[in-house]
Amino acid sequence: xxxxxxxxxxxxxxxxxxxxxxxxxxxxxxxxxxxxxxxxxxxxxxxxxxxxxxxxxxxxxxxxxxxxxxxxxxxxxxxxxxxxxxxxxxxxxxxxxxxxxxxxxxxxxxxxxxxxxxxxxxxxxxxxxxxxxxx
Numbered sequence: 001x002x003x004x005x006x007x008x009x010x011x012x013x014x015x016x017x018x019x020x021x022x023x024x025x026x027x028x029x030x031x032x033x034x035x036x037x038x039x040x041x042x043x044x045x046x047x048x049x050x051x052x053x054x055x056x057x058x059x060x061x062x063x064x065x066x067x068x069x070x071x072x073x074x075x076x077x078x079x080x081x082x083x084x085x086x087x088x089x090x091x092x093x094x095x096x097x098x099x100x101x102x103x104x105x106x107x108x109x110x111x112x113x114x115x116x117x118x119x120x121x122x123x124x125x126x127x128x129x130x131x132x133x134x135x
Contacts, residue, residue, distance in 0.1 A: 004085050007115050015039055015120055016081040016090040019111055024063045025075045036060050040120045047124040049131050072096050076103045088113040 007015075022035035036056050046053040046062060053062055078091040088111075095106035109127040113120045125131075 006085055007083055007088065011115070011118055012081050012083045012088050015113060015115060016088045016111065017077065019113060019120060019123065020075050020077060020090060020092055023059070024066060026063070027067055029060075029064065032063060033060055036063075038119075041116065044120055045122045047122070049125065049127055070094075073106075074103050076105075078108075086115050088115060 018035055018039045023032055023039060026032040026035060033056075036059055040056060040059060042056055043054060044056070044059060046059050048062065053059060073095060074097045075092050075094050078093055080090075082089040090113075091108070091110040093103060093105040093108050095104045098104055107127060109125060109131075111123055111125055113123040115121065
């Protein structure tokens with residue numbers, strides 16, 4: 001039986017939190033681009049609910065678009081990073097940041113990331129009420 005690849009703990013945390021906080025929460029274009037290059041393979045595929053995006057520039061543009069559409073909003077991770085072999089899962093909440101620094105939750109979701117050779121190769125965003133299967 002072949003030895004299964006399991007993402008090391010530190011790599012798992014770095015990539016999952018990096019995706020959420022250093023890329024999709026980062027309003028500074030220069031440091032966000034550095035984070036994009038550190039987090040994803042150059043040919044990364046991002047599966048958003050309404051489209052598929054490929055490459056560093058496309059992911060960076062989608063992060064900028066999200067931030068531009070929601071000034072004053074922020075993400076907060078919910079729970080820890082969950083791992084199964086080369087897959088990572090991190091739940092999050094999103095909403096306006098109050099004067100107290102706390103996020104007033106308006107949206108809940110999660111990210112699912114597939115990791116190859118220490119960087120994200122593919123990832124999906126799941127958004128409650130948007131990506132749900134209807135009964």
